[in-house]
Amino acid sequence: MGELRLMKGNEVIAEAAIRCGCDAYFGYPITPQSEVMETLMANRPWEDTGMVVLQAESEIASIHMVYGAAGSGKRVMTSSSSPGISLMAEGISYMAGAELPCVIVNVQRGGPGLGTIQPSQADYNQATKGGGHGDYSLLVLAPASVQEMHDFVVLGFELAFKYRNPVMILADGVIGQLMEKVVLIDQRPRWTNEQIAEISGTWATTGKSKNRKKHVITSLEMDSFIMENNNLRLQAKYDQMKDEEVRFEAIECDDAEYIMVAFGSAARICQKTVQIARQKGVKVGLIRPITLLPFPEKIIAEYATKVKGFLSVEFNAGQMVNDIRLAVNGKTKVEYFGRMGGIVPTPDEVEAALEQKLIRG
Amino acid sequence: MSEVADRIKEIINPENLVYAKSPLLNDDIMHYCPGCSHGVVHRLIAEVIDEMGIQEQTIGVSPVGCAVFAYNYIDIDWQEAAHGRAPAVATGIKRVMPEKVVFTYQGDGDLAAIGTAETFHAVNRGENIVMIFINNAIYGMTGGQMAPTTLIGQVTATTPNGRNVDLNGYPLRITELLAQLPGAAYVTRQSVQNPAAVRKAKKAIRKAFEIQAMKKGTAFVEVVSTCSSGWKLNPVESNKWMEENMFPQYPLGDLKDGSRADAGLYSIKG
Ligand SMILES: Cc1ncc(C[n+]2csc(CCOP(=O)(O)OP(=O)(O)O)c2C)c(N)n1
Ligand code: SF4
Ligand SMILES: [Mg+2]
Numbered sequence: 001m002g003e004l005r006l007m008k009g010n011e012v013i014a015e016a017a018i019r020c021g022c023d024a025y026f027g028y029p030i031t032p033q034s035e036v037m038e039t040l041m042a043n044r045p046w047e048d049t050g051m052v053v054l055q056a057e058s059e060i061a062s063i064h065m066v067y068g069a070a071g072s073g074k075r076v077m078t079s080s081s082s083p084g085i086s087l088m089a090e091g092i093s094y095m096a097g098a099e100l101p102c103v104i105v106n107v108q109r110g111g112p113g114l115g116t117i118q119p120s121q122a123d124y125n126q127a128t129k130g131g132g133h134g135d136y137s138l139l140v141l142a143p144a145s146v147q148e149m150h151d152f153v154v155l156g157f158e159l160a161f162k163y164r165n166p167v168m169i170l171a172d173g174v175i176g177q178l179m180e181k182v183v184l185i186d187q188r189p190r191w192t193n194e195q196i197a198e199i200s201g202t203w204a205t206t207g208k209s210k211n212r213k214k215h216v217i218t219s220l221e222m223d224s225f226i227m228e229n230n231n232l233r234l235q236a237k238y239d240q241m242k243d244e245e246v247r248f249e250a251i252e253c254d255d256a257e258y259i260m261v262a263f264g265s266a267a268r269i270c271q272k273t274v275q276i277a278r279q280k281g282v283k284v285g286l287i288r289p290i291t292l293l294p295f296p297e298k299i300i301a302e303y304a305t306k307v308k309g310f311l312s313v314e315f316n317a318g319q320m321v322n323d324i325r326l327a328v329n330g331k332t333k334v335e336y337f338g339r340m341g342g343i344v345p346t347p348d349e350v351e352a353a354l355e356q357k358l359i360r361g
Numbered sequence: 362m363s364e365v366a367d368r369i370k371e372i373i374n375p376e377n378l379v380y381a382k383s384p385l386l387n388d389d390i391m392h393y394c395p396g397c398s399h400g401v402v403h404r405l406i407a408e409v410i411d412e413m414g415i416q417e418q419t420i421g422v423s424p425v426g427c428a429v430f431a432y433n434y435i436d437i438d439w440q441e442a443a444h445g446r447a448p449a450v451a452t453g454i455k456r457v458m459p460e461k462v463v464f465t466y467q468g469d470g471d472l473a474a475i476g477t478a479e480t481f482h483a484v485n486r487g488e489n490i491v492m493i494f495i496n497n498a499i500y501g502m503t504g505g506q507m508a509p510t511t512l513i514g515q516v517t518a519t520t521p522n523g524r525n526v527d528l529n530g531y532p533l534r535i536t537e538l539l540a541q542l543p544g545a546a547y548v549t550r551q552s553v554q555n556p557a558a559v560r561k562a563k564k565a566i567r568k569a570f571e572i573q574a575m576k577k578g579t580a581f582v583e584v585v586s587t588c589s590s591g592w593k594l595n596p597v598e599s600n601k602w603m604e605e606n607m608f609p610q611y612p613l614g615d616l617k618d619g620s621r622a623d624a625g626l627y628s629i630k631g
Contacts, residue, residue, distance in 0.1 A: 024457050052456045056449070057482035064446035064479070068422070068453025071440045076457070094443050205438035205454070207417045207461055216432045218441035 063091030073204030093132030097219025118342020119173030256285030396596025398586030445476025487544030546578030578621025
């Protein structure tokens with residue numbers, strides 16, 4: 001068993017990155033996640049593991065530094081918050097197009113625009129529907145605890161390399177700032193050049209030796225037929241993710257008449273709501289998508305024939321609710337409840353909404 | 362006639378060989394227009410890498426611009442960067458593989474407009490990379506629009522009446538600005554308008570790569586270049602136009618030759 005510590009969500013991102021053998025972090029300060037880079041810098045991992053930590057001149061530069069380092073076969077990450085992720089959009093699309101692995105953390109704040117530094121989940125659509133241009137998909141993980149902030153950095157790198165695709169950890173300001181106990185993995189070494197050759201030796205730009213062809217990291221293709229094939233290959237990869245990577249948690253759903261769907265810190269509040277409602281005798285369950293992309297649509301479709309309705313609870317104007325509606329496909333009622341602007345609803349508030357929108361409504 | 366053929370046969374033999382294409386350049390026909398400087402500079406880079414014996418260590422970063430396909434011609438590993446971001450991509454590569462040789466190859470739109478921030482900050486950090494800057498005073502790839510380096514009065518697709526200061530501001534001498542940065546080790550402006558200039562440019566490129574090996578800071582080589590298609594001139598006229606109009610605005614020569622500054626000059630006192 002690893003080391004047990006009391007830590008802040010953002011600090012844990014940094015700690016997990018160092019411990020899992022991450023090679024480099026590039027980032028630019030933005031609230032509410034600046035502690036990620038601050039923690040990394042304070043830990044001076046370059047002295048122990050050799051991990052590079054560099055403050056870039058912008059999020060645009062950060063993501064393209066990530067691109068360059070990831071193209072070298074290294075395990076690389078960045079973190080930011082909403083406006084910074086918007087700036088990275090082109091780079092993320094390039095990485096998906098060039099099939100480069102990396103981990104991107106978005107500790108969301110409220111928008112639009114400069115918005116607020118208070119927590120939010122308003123970047124759900126940005127994370128799961130694109131954000132950047134072109135037909136690409138990320139793998140999106142939604143942590144609901146400090147422990148998951150840790151675990152998803154480790155898992156994120158595994159998935160990023162399994163699929164050669166950027167992975168996003170879509171957290172929010174609550175989880176970023178929350179202090180909880182966390183079990184840390186033991187320090188793992190960074191990959192050696194030999195390991196990199198084994199894992200990424202068919203594509204990484206580590207210098208063209210005499211016995212192989214040159215490697216070119218690019219998303220460009222002028223021949224439409226080849227480009228369509230490239231797209232088909234990407235789509236096949238995304239289909240494989242749908243088959244193999246869906247993760248969710250179903251809480252008290254077995255006998256449920258109503259199911260709430262919520263991710264991240266909204267799911268923690270809904271867990272409390274489940275208790276309150278059940279004390280009142282209302283059979284309520286909770287589905288917590290852990291992967292927002294691929295979305296756990298099968299489990300929702302299964303329950304759609306069993307329950308009287310779903311309530312999507314989100315810290316936004318109702319984004320995930322559309323994915324629930326697609327999965328439910330008209331078989332039962334789907335409602336939304338949420339708050340915006342950095343307001344985190346109480347469990348009672350959610351319970352009242354459940355009552356009003358689903359049970360009485 | 363057969364006498365001439367015999368004579369030619371006599372000439373074509375290994376002892377008389379004075380020039381051969383670099384083995385790092387493949388036989389693909391380049392997509393560049395006749396009279397374009399890009400191809401010449403590609404050749405020089407290939408020759409330098411080959412002569413320095415660093416093919417296996419070198420990673421090139423190609424831009425968005427006419428040179429996006431540089432990776433098709435020079436037989437080394439490449440990464441293709443988003444428009445303007447080559448210095449950031451190169452930073453990422455070099456920081457995780459400091460033992461490798463990394464260079465960017467960028468046009469004026471890429472390096473001096475959309476990517477100005479990445480350019481300045483890479484040089485200001487003194488990244489140990491080489492940056493090759495092809496200044497042809499126009500956006501070649503997108504069909505000849507105004508570049509930051511377009512001259513006053515120069516006609517382009519977006520300055521059909523000539524570049525106008527009131528509307529468009531001044532030609533950007535970004536190389537002069539970069540030479541001021543303490544992270545720069547070597548900053549030079551070259552051209553490739555004739556064989557002598559080509560030889561000089563090659564020497565400058567070689568020096569830039571040598572500086573990287575010595576970890577002295579950023580080595581920056583501007584090449585004042587032609588864009589015959591964008592300028593709507595034939596190759597001979599292009600060279601002439603460049604000499605007459607570009608050289609006075611972008612004078613050739615070294616702007617900095619040394620190494621990045623000593624941190625002590627910039628440190629707090631206590
Ligand atoms: C984000 C973005 N904006 C605009 C473009 C379109 N674009 C492609 S190349 C280019 C300008 C290229 O000019 P330059 O860098 O001078 O290179 P040249 O072709 O002249 O060598 C532009 C504007 C793009 N590809 N991406
Ligand atoms: S458009 Fe200009 S820069 Fe592009 S290949 Fe033609 S001459 Fe060269
Ligand atoms: Mg140009």
